[in-house]
Amino acid sequence: MVQAKRAFRIRLQVLAAAAGSLTLLGAILAFAYTTFQNDVDEVPIPSRWPNASFTWVLNNPGTPPGNVDTTDGTNPLPLKTVLMNSFTSWATASLNGQPLTNLSIVNGNDVTNLPNPQIDCVNVVSFNDNDPADFPTGTASIAFTTVSTDYLRNGAPGTPGTTYTFTECNGLETITTTSPSIVYDADIVFNPNAHFSTSTPPLSDHFDLQSVAAHETGHALGLDHSGVAHAVMFPFGDTGESQQRTPSTDDLIAISFLYPSSNFASYLGAISGQVTFANIAGVFAAHVVAIDANTGNVVLDGLTNADGSYKLFAPPGSYNVLVLPLAPDDNHGIYSLSDFSGWTCGYDESAPPCCDTSASQCTDKPLANPTNYTGKFF
Amino acid sequence: MRTRLFAVFAAVLWAASASASTLVRMSLDQLAQASTEVIRGHVVSQETLWNPAHTRIYTYTTVAVDQIYKGNPASTLIVQQPGGTIGKVHVFVAGTIQFHSQAGYVLFLERSGGDPSKFLPVGMMQGAYRIYRDATTQEERLILPLGSLTRGAPASGAASTIAGPAVPVRQFQREISTALSRPLTIPPGTAIPLAIRSTQFAGVRRMDVQGRTTSDLFPNAGLVIPAGSALSGMAERVGDSWEISWTEVSIRGKQVLLSARSTAPAVGSLRGRLLVVNVR
Numbered sequence: 305m306v307q308a309k310r311a312f313r314i315r316l317q318v319l320a321a322a323a324g325s326l327t328l329l330g331a332i333l334a335f336a337y338t339t340f341q342n343d344v345d346e347v348p349i350p351s352r353w354p355n356a357s358f359t360w361v362l363n364n365p366g367t368p369p370g371n372v373d374t375t376d377g378t379n380p381l382p383l384k385t386v387l388m389n390s391f392t393s394w395a396t397a398s399l400n401g402q403p404l405t406n407l408s409i410v411n412g413n414d415v416t417n418l419p420n421p422q423i424d425c426v427n428v429v430s431f432n433d434n435d436p437a438d439f440p441t442g443t444a445s446i447a448f449t450t451v452s453t454d455y456l457r458n459g460a461p462g463t464p465g466t467t468y469t470f471t472e473c474n475g476l477e478t479i480t481t482t483s484p485s486i487v488y489d490a491d492i493v494f495n496p497n498a499h500f501s502t503s504t505p506p507l508s509d510h511f512d513l514q515s516v517a518a519h520e521t522g523h524a525l526g527l528d529h530s531g532v533a534h535a536v537m538f539p540f541g542d543t544g545e546s547q548q549r550t551p552s553t554d555d556l557i558a559i560s561f562l563y564p565s566s567n568f569a570s571y572l573g574a575i576s577g578q579v580t581f582a583n584i585a586g587v588f589a590a591h592v593v594a595i596d597a598n599t600g601n602v603v604l605d606g607l608t609n610a611d612g613s614y615k616l617f618a619p620p621g622s623y624n625v626l627v628l629p630l631a632p633d634d635n636h637g638i639y640s641l642s643d644f645s646g647w648t649c650g651y652d653e654s655a656p657p658c659c660d661t662s663a664s665q666c667t668d669k670p671l672a673n674p675t676n677y678t679g680k681f682f
Numbered sequence: 683m684r685t686r687l688f689a690v691f692a693a694v695l696w697a698a699s700a701s702a703s704t705l706v707r708m709s710l711d712q713l714a715q716a717s718t719e720v721i722r723g724h725v726v727s728q729e730t731l732w733n734p735a736h737t738r739i740y741t742y743t744t745v746a747v748d749q750i751y752k753g754n755p756a757s758t759l760i761v762q763q764p765g766g767t768i769g770k771v772h773v774f775v776a777g778t779i780q781f782h783s784q785a786g787y788v789l790f791l792e793r794s795g796g797d798p799s800k801f802l803p804v805g806m807m808q809g810a811y812r813i814y815r816d817a818t819t820q821e822e823r824l825i826l827p828l829g830s831l832t833r834g835a836p837a838s839g840a841a842s843t844i845a846g847p848a849v850p851v852r853q854f855q856r857e858i859s860t861a862l863s864r865p866l867t868i869p870p871g872t873a874i875p876l877a878i879r880s881t882q883f884a885g886v887r888r889m890d891v892q893g894r895t896t897s898d899l900f901p902n903a904g905l906v907i908p909a910g911s912a913l914s915g916m917a918e919r920v921g922d923s924w925e926i927s928w929t930e931v932s933i934r935g936k937q938v939l940l941s942a943r944s945t946a947p948a949v950g951s952l953r954g955r956l957l958v959v960n961v962r
Contacts, residue, residue, distance in 0.1 A: 351774075423771065437762060437764075437797070441792075441795070441909040444707075445777070450775050497909040499875075528776050540706070541706070
């Protein structure tokens, strides 16, 4: 990777990318990093756990779920250990040896037979959700997480350091914090019809529990899906795969963005710019992707703000920036990655890099107008 | 607590959740096969409600049915999804569909097991394709959801110049028809976990056996066998064992032949036994 004294060489800052009509109704949320955000006086504010502290419990720890295999394969781990590992992977996130995250995650007093998920200010991990509406048969959902949030309802956010008080769960909990948008309940449920493995590698016809748990705990901590396919927060998993156990750079930056350590601002730089198209001054919700200029691998992604601006925090290096369109339509309100058609390059080792295969290096070609690009995305 | 959202639909859509979280990628064949209903429709209204216990929030989207590709739905149907906003409570569930007011969709749905009057998207966001009209050509096209990343092989070469995320609706309809008419086959080597539900005397040392699959199976990119699918077979007593020949599985009402055998000790009742059936 080319070090550039934290000054990033951005070969192209603005690409033509039509995100459709900018007729937007109601509140607008624009994503920079894929976090759950609330609209505070028309300012999108990521929802964070108050005081960077999260406590979780396991439902029915004394009753091992029948769909989790903790005995077969190589070095299978106890279920609780796997869950602890998945949470720890976020709490101890570091990038290139730099600890960037200040986040406390604690396993509290586990519970028994607590209906889950429910909004009760208890963050429960459960394997016995038998509500047929949660996991209908054959519909491919391996696990999901409900994330309950609250935010400042009146007025603009105060200056940094301002404290806010929230009362949640019918008065059960009073929270004082410096974030005007908070997460106060998160529950993770695993599909009782899916089979999970705790061995390394996972059993070939089982889902890797630690990968799925890492993804779900990412949600519980406030992260939405990522469009980077090798990221933990990419929404898809498959049996026998354990790639999503370890947070990628995109994941690490996102979690550190929510819960930064003192290193965050000093170690990372920022790639910023504005996406324009023809006579549109700023394209809202274009998908901005930072690509390692040397390897062609996708490193980070995010969406542009309402004025077309974007800002991606990134470690020192040399990057190309690719902008891709989201769905062409008169979207009303929020855009998310579900509006994104996807592309196929740079995801992982098996995917081609985001560059023209005829080029000797990953330069220039991916940066052409994507509507004329003849490379790997579709 | 009840909040009617449609009056402020636009302001609420953003609040209606991000999307399930970890998903299995589904092909169009799998989506079509796993659905009880495949329709084209448009959004009429949306509301978000607490459950009776006041512990969870669901968003209900009413869709007027314009065209039916599979199933037999009424002229309107209600799609249920977890999450949404009521008052101060804003629940995100990553992977749910963000429906757009009045927008048209092609939807892959399953009737809810808990409430058959409601429908659940198959594969969460993978089961919703939003329709729009191209401003230049006036052609109807639809937007492939993020799940479309796995539809087909990565494009390459000159044919891959299509940067847009959409395909013509007519083309997609043809693809759905093809997917729905494609015969189903269970690939050899598929291991099917099941529980025996019932047995019936079928002669000396013989029994008809019925089982139900116990987990969702995705044997290949073209097939999904939902948990609860019914298998039929014949058990024959051989020595101290039951030798069971499985001959048919019902996948969403479609009968599919299979050839598989399993063995179970002839001790006690077969009912309730958990087996793994290996398809030959």
